[in-house]
Amino acid sequence: MTARHPVRAWLGRDVNALVLAGAIGLLAWPFLTGDAYSLRLLTVAGVYGLAAIGYQFVFGHAGALSLAQGAFFGLGAYAAGIMSVRTGAGFEVTFPAAMAAAAVLAALVALPVLRLRSHYFALATLAVGQVALVIAVNWESVTGGANGIPNVPVPSLFGASVGRGWPMLLLVWSLVAAGAVVARRLTGGLTGAALLLMREQPMAAEAAGIDIRRVRFAAFLLSALYGGAAGALQVHTVRVVSPEVLEFPVMVMLLAIAVVGGRTSISGAILGAVLLIHLPEWFRPLERYYLVAYGVALLAMIVAAPWGLMGSLSRARQRWLPEPEPPLPAAGRVPAGRPPARLAIAGLTRHFGGVRAVDGIDLVVEPGESVGIVGANGSGKTTLLNMIAGVETPDSGRIRWGKSDIAGLPPYRIARAGIGRSFQALKLIDGLTVLDNVAAAAWRETGGPDRDAARASAMALLQALDLAPMAWRRCGALPPGLRRRVEIARALIGGPALLLLDEPAAGLTAAERDSVAGTLAALNAGGTTVVVVEHDLAFLEGFVARIVCLDQGRIIADGAPADVRSDPGVISAWLGQPPDEGHKHD
Amino acid sequence: MEFLQLALNGVALGAAYALVALGFVLILNATGAVNFAQGDLVAAGGFVAVALAGILPAPGYLLLPLVAILMAALGLAVSAVAYWPLRDRPPVAVFISTIALGIIIQNGLNGLFGAEPRAAPPLFAGGQLEFFGLVIARQSLSIMATAALLIGAVQLLLTRTQLGRRLRATAQDREVAAALGIPVGAMIALTFALAAALAGAAGMLLANRYFITPTHGTDFIVKAYIAVVIGGWGRIGGALAGAMLVALFETVVAAWADYAVATGLLYVAMLTILVFRPRGLFGEAEGRRA
Numbered sequence: 039m040t041a042r043h044p045v046r047a048w049l050g051r052d053v054n055a056l057v058l059a060g061a062i063g064l065l066a067w068p069f070l071t072g073d074a075y076s077l078r079l080l081t082v083a084g085v086y087g088l089a090a091i092g093y094q095f096v097f098g099h100a101g102a103l104s105l106a107q108g109a110f111f112g113l114g115a116y117a118a119g120i121m122s123v124r125t126g127a128g129f130e131v132t133f134p135a136a137m138a139a140a141a142v143l144a145a146l147v148a149l150p151v152l153r154l155r156s157h158y159f160a161l162a163t164l165a166v167g168q169v170a171l172v173i174a175v176n177w178e179s180v181t182g183g184a185n186g187i188p189n190v191p192v193p194s195l196f197g198a199s200v201g202r203g204w205p206m207l208l209l210v211w212s213l214v215a216a217g218a219v220v221a222r223r224l225t226g227g228l229t230g231a232a233l234l235l236m237r238e239q240p241m242a243a244e245a246a247g248i249d250i251r252r253v254r255f256a257a258f259l260l261s262a263l264y265g266g267a268a269g270a271l272q273v274h275t276v277r278v279v280s281p282e283v284l285e286f287p288v289m290v291m292l293l294a295i296a297v298v299g300g301r302t303s304i305s306g307a308i309l310g311a312v313l314l315i316h317l318p319e320w321f322r323p324l325e326r327y328y329l330v331a332y333g334v335a336l337l338a339m340i341v342a343a344p345w346g347l348m349g350s351l352s353r354a355r356q357r358w359l360p361e362p363e364p365p366l367p368a369a370g371r372v373p374a375g376r377p378p379a380r381l382a383i384a385g386l387t388r389h390f391g392g393v394r395a396v397d398g399i400d401l402v403v404e405p406g407e408s409v410g411i412v413g414a415n416g417s418g419k420t421t422l423l424n425m426i427a428g429v430e431t432p433d434s435g436r437i438r439w440g441k442s443d444i445a446g447l448p449p450y451r452i453a454r455a456g457i458g459r460s461f462q463a464l465k466l467i468d469g470l471t472v473l474d475n476v477a478a479a480a481w482r483e484t485g486g487p488d489r490d491a492a493r494a495s496a497m498a499l500l501q502a503l504d505l506a507p508m509a510w511r512r513c514g515a516l517p518p519g520l521r522r523r524v525e526i527a528r529a530l531i532g533g534p535a536l537l538l539l540d541e542p543a544a545g546l547t548a549a550e551r552d553s554v555a556g557t558l559a560a561l562n563a564g565g566t567t568v569v570v571v572e573h574d575l576a577f578l579e580g581f582v583a584r585i586v587c588l589d590q591g592r593i594i595a596d597g598a599p600a601d602v603r604s605d606p607g608v609i610s611a612w613l614g615q616p617p618d619e620g621h622k623h624d
Numbered sequence: 625m626e627f628l629q630l631a632l633n634g635v636a637l638g639a640a641y642a643l644v645a646l647g648f649v650l651i652l653n654a655t656g657a658v659n660f661a662q663g664d665l666v667a668a669g670g671f672v673a674v675a676l677a678g679i680l681p682a683p684g685y686l687l688l689p690l691v692a693i694l695m696a697a698l699g700l701a702v703s704a705v706a707y708w709p710l711r712d713r714p715p716v717a718v719f720i721s722t723i724a725l726g727i728i729i730q731n732g733l734n735g736l737f738g739a740e741p742r743a744a745p746p747l748f749a750g751g752q753l754e755f756f757g758l759v760i761a762r763q764s765l766s767i768m769a770t771a772a773l774l775i776g777a778v779q780l781l782l783t784r785t786q787l788g789r790r791l792r793a794t795a796q797d798r799e800v801a802a803a804l805g806i807p808v809g810a811m812i813a814l815t816f817a818l819a820a821a822l823a824g825a826a827g828m829l830l831a832n833r834y835f836i837t838p839t840h841g842t843d844f845i846v847k848a849y850i851a852v853v854i855g856g857w858g859r860i861g862g863a864l865a866g867a868m869l870v871a872l873f874e875t876v877v878a879a880w881a882d883y884a885v886a887t888g889l890l891y892v893a894m895l896t897i898l899v900f901r902p903r904g905l906f907g908e909a910e911g912r913r914a
């Protein structure tokens with residue numbers, strides 16, 4: 039290791055020095071200006087910062103454009119405001135109550151809303167906020183209607199009241215700090231890489247055994263908890279609760295903070311909140327047009343820094359002050375293999391409209407076998423593989439894995455049962471290192487390994503697959519043959535007893551093909567059952583002992599490679615085709 | 625009879641919403657992104673009409689083409705500022721940049737015209753007609769006729785002209801369109817211009833019948849969004865049908881509940897539809913992903 043670059047040493051690895059300087063500057067600034075108004079602005083900035091950190095769970099980490107964060111914020115404000123005015127309850131009661139109210143709403147709407155995709159999800163979550171707004175305006179006896187509830191008291195903590203100005207500011211910002219630490223713990227380390235995998239390659243995450251729906255639910259719930267907490271702080275800062283807290287501009291502000299600061303950067307959320315809450319104030323001299331200038335500044339930031347301020351900063355740092363590659367982590371144990379089991383398929387059928395993609399297939403793969411599945415385009419190979427892996431649900435038939443019936447189970451459960459897979463079109467994260475692409479697949483919602491343990495296992499697999507020197511390289515920079523091997527390494531980190539591969543030789547050079555064949559032969563020799571869908575018979579003959587040929591969704595030949603190759607049915611249905619047909623995707 | 629009257633009013637409102645939804649879905653198909661400023665463009669169209677009427681003492685039907693042309697120019701500006709720099713980013717970036725643009729338009733209108741509701745001139749004379757016991761405002765008739773005319777014209781443009789074929793090719797597959805030598809960037813800019821002109825026309829029509837304020841835009845975009853979701857993401861016909869359903873629902877329900885409650889119920893109805901039909905009432909356009 040060479041000595042660290044002095045500028046980089048000053049900046050620190052995670053811009054910690056910058057964050058610290060920012061925090062000190064933030065606190066020093068109202069000292070210098072000192073008036074009540076700037077204290078209040080900074081307090082409000084903290085409130086929005088907390089809500090934005092929460093919003094990052096769902097918008098940044100889960101990658102779902104939720105427009106319900108404003109509703110959680112507003113509901114928290116109403117819950118805390120109504121409670122403290124009507125019952126006189128202290129902050130130690132109203133604050134958790136506001137969080138609970140928002141979390142309950144999130145849990146209620148999660149079931150119908152979370153299964154919706156992208157724009158449907160955005161609109162449905164927007165509707166949640168709008169319905170909350172209509173209720174707040176019309177349920178006058180409880181919410182005070184359009185005027186809201188005035189004279190919300192300053193918060194009292196176990197009987198001691200927290201005064202306006204400095205005390206309130208410190209209360210808000212200490213909660214922001216606590217929220218930031220919790221968020222950092224929840225999304226840092228291996229979890230961060232796993233969240234990236236779920237966002238960018240959801241199918242690969244499921245195939246690695248990750249239950250994405252559960253993670254999305256957790257993210258939605260967390261965002262609501264933070265939103266409710268921020269709402270409670272808001273109502274005690276502005277001392278009144280009115281329908282304004284539920285209106286769309288609040289949601290737009292939170293969205294803008296997350297986008298301007300950076301979608302997954304906690305310091306970005308805080309920086310964005312401080313910046314965007316103060317921005318309109320700086321344009322006050324423009325009088326009626328100050329909000330126009332605010333909009334222009336916002337648009338300019340979105341266009342100029344599409345990764346957010348913190349995202350652009352870290353990209354710039356990577357570009358101009360690149361970190362030297364750290365030393366390779368020590369290799370741990372190769373993950374223990376799952377107990378071998380027998381795969382028994384009977385009468386498996388899947389129709390697409392009138393097409394029988396798979397039409398009554400019976401197939402048994404004994405533990406330790408290596409089987410190639412071949413056939414013309416549209417013969418049902420990939421559909422068969424997808425049904426075993428849980429991506430497609432069979433219309434009828436059984437798939438038994440050992441003693442359990444796995445037909446129709448979601449992919450993550452099949453993966454956890456010991457069946458790993460790779461994809462024909464590679465599903466890696468190009469911007470992430472080879473090591474972390476593999477390590478991320480070891481993550482579990484609960485009870486998984488930490489980052490160091492996962493990296494050690496990943497490192498062992500990289501060594502076994504001759505990828506160790508590439509560990510710190512980004513996947514996007516590798517040639518296809520190496521990327522194929524990275525995907526195999528990723529499929530192996532769960533220690534599968536059965537490995538399903540979809541056209542692993544597609545798009546590879548002859549040398550790369552030989553090397554992948556060697557890898558698979560070694561794996562099979564180590565006891566892993568291997569099932570490979572492939573067009574390239576020569577490639578398969580290098581390492582499989584048995585070949586199954588499909589035609590129109592049925593098995594037409596099953597036996598040793600040489601026998602299948604000379605089978606007249608196989609020749610007329612598949613081998614007789616013009617060669618250029620043979621390399622297209624099913 | 626009372627129901628027929630309500631339905632008639634609903635259809636007039638739906639015709640204007642259909643213009644907004646049409647612009648929304650044209651941009652959606654061309655870029656894959658939601659233009660969240662579409663509603664603010666409607667408000668802008670209304671105020672352009674108000675301003676023009678103050679300068680030119682011409683009847684509404686002569687002002688309408690002028691409004692459309694000015695709004696088309698604004699549409700080009702929108703595509704240059706909020707779409708073009710982000711064309712290679714995921715669609716959500718455009719969603720957010722157009723929200724920022726909406727803030728600019730909304731507050732710009734507020735600065736120029738103030739927050740009071742304003743009315744644009746009618747297309748033809750004001751007043752009402754009565755036949756078979758149904759009362760109908762002349763402006764409502766004008767709205768329906770104009771919307772039908774404009775939607776028909778867009779349909780002809782898309783299906784019968786070379787330009788329309790190029791626009792549709794761009795919407796179907798940008799990469800293939802570019803490979804065929806179609807100037808994709810220009811086609812997308814043109815789509816924004818067309819969508820803004822439609823929004824402007826809707827704004828002028830609505831600003832006479834229902835008045836207009838700078839903050840109205842949010843209402844319009846949400847309704848267009850709902851219309852496109854229940855009508856099927858990316859389907860032009862579905863968006864028009866969705867707009868009609870939204871307007872009818874609003875008019876009929878608002879007859880026995882107040883407007884805010886009607887709006888709330890509209891959202892509840894939309895959420896209910898999504899529970900049972902997660903991809904809208906009529907499903908998505910073929911081969912399109914949400």
